[in-house]
Amino acid sequence: MRLKDKIAVVTGGGGGIGEGICLCLAREGAHVVVSDVDMELAERVAAKVSESGQKSLAVQTDVRKADQCQALVDTAIKEFGGLDILVCSAGIMGFSNRDDSDAPLTIENMLESDWDMTIDVNLKGVFLCNRAVIPYFKKRQAGKIINIASVAGRQGVEFLAPYAASKAGVINLSQAVALHMAPFSVNVNVICPGIVWTPMWAQGVQVLTQRSDNFKGVDPEMIFNGIVQTQIPLKRVQMPEDIGNAVVFLVSEEAKEITGQALNVCGGMKLN
């Protein structure tokens, strides 16, 4: 119970990794506001948090909208009497509106609208949520922020350029927020997951089978397992709980001297 009665907000909390984060926080005694653009997903995870004995609340939030991000923070404070932890996990892979295309996944085929959508959700969404919580954390002189980036933010990825760029932006933005919040005793860190089987990847491999010359017609599960076997030294897929456990550590007192850092949780896939 390292987080007994702490109040946490998790954006994208209805997603694969978001659920793992919410349940790990709850396991350690936190009460969790589960936020997602998809209210059904948020409610499903909030119900699991409640089943575990902690308080929970589902809130519908589109992280691209400043007023909704502010309302999320305000609601958490009003309903639960405070806020200690913000985790920004909402994200998209970024070719969501090209599912019907078979154009190769190269820069020249990328749609401006895909770029805008990816940056808006993955990077602007983190900015808006971080900005929304800053005045409250400053006033309290306490607080923890975790932004979820990706190993793709460590190095460009040819077929995922907007996604990788957005995640590199999250790492850089988080450093700025960490510097700004350090005088107020607020810790701001990033987690870079490696490869976690979630709805995001299920959709991602589907697109690869349509649009990547290397993977056309290949069974999606084989593609995913192949990537794990060839790119992850530990040769294991990461689980949502692995990301959740890293969040728990970074928001705990044990990590009070850690700020402005990006932690890879990726089985050795990236070494810096």
Ligand SMILES: NC(=O)c1ccc[n+]([C@@H]2O[C@H](COP(=O)([O-])OP(=O)(O)OC[C@H]3O[C@@H](n4cnc5c(N)ncnc54)[C@H](O)[C@@H]3O)[C@@H](O)[C@H]2O)c1
């Ligand atoms: N799965 C992986 O292998 C992997 C690897 C590295 C990083 N990540 C990152 O982890 C985070 C979670 O990804 P996941 O794999 O659980 O994906 P997921 O698709 O299961 O979950 C993402 C969640 O974000 C929500 N979301 C999408 N757009 C939103 C918006 N505009 N506002 C609010 N919520 C929105 C979705 O509804 C979904 O529930 C993302 O930031 C992703 O980039 C995932």
